[in-house]
Amino acid sequence: xxxxxxxxxxxxxxxxxxxxxxxxxxxxxxxxxxxxxxxxxxxxxxxxxxxxxxxxxxxxxxxxxxxxxxxxxxxxxxxxxxxxxxxxxxxxxxxxxxx
Numbered sequence: 001x002x003x004x005x006x007x008x009x010x011x012x013x014x015x016x017x018x019x020x021x022x023x024x025x026x027x028x029x030x031x032x033x034x035x036x037x038x039x040x041x042x043x044x045x046x047x048x049x050x051x052x053x054x055x056x057x058x059x060x061x062x063x064x065x066x067x068x069x070x071x072x073x074x075x076x077x078x079x080x081x082x083x084x085x086x087x088x089x090x091x092x093x094x095x096x097x098x099x
Contacts, residue, residue, distance in 0.1 A: 002041050004039045005039075007036075009036050011081060014033065015057065016078050020075045022061075023061050023064045025061050026059070028060075069092060071091055072090050073091060
């Protein structure tokens, strides 16, 4: 789950793709970020709706490399106007599944 904020007060932008060396990333939904607004992105049926997003964008990562809980992995976010930005994303395994 993450939020992409657009600090421009004049121009909107659009999240067009996300890439990573640890897997493929599928982005579905409307990635538009209005001027001065934000885009809530998360897994289907979780998080984004709870954060008040009427039009959540869903991101699904299919790992092709092993990852370790607690480390960070580079993900590159590609925006139509702002271009590409690479962010070290921390990985959390979350809570253990109930038995």
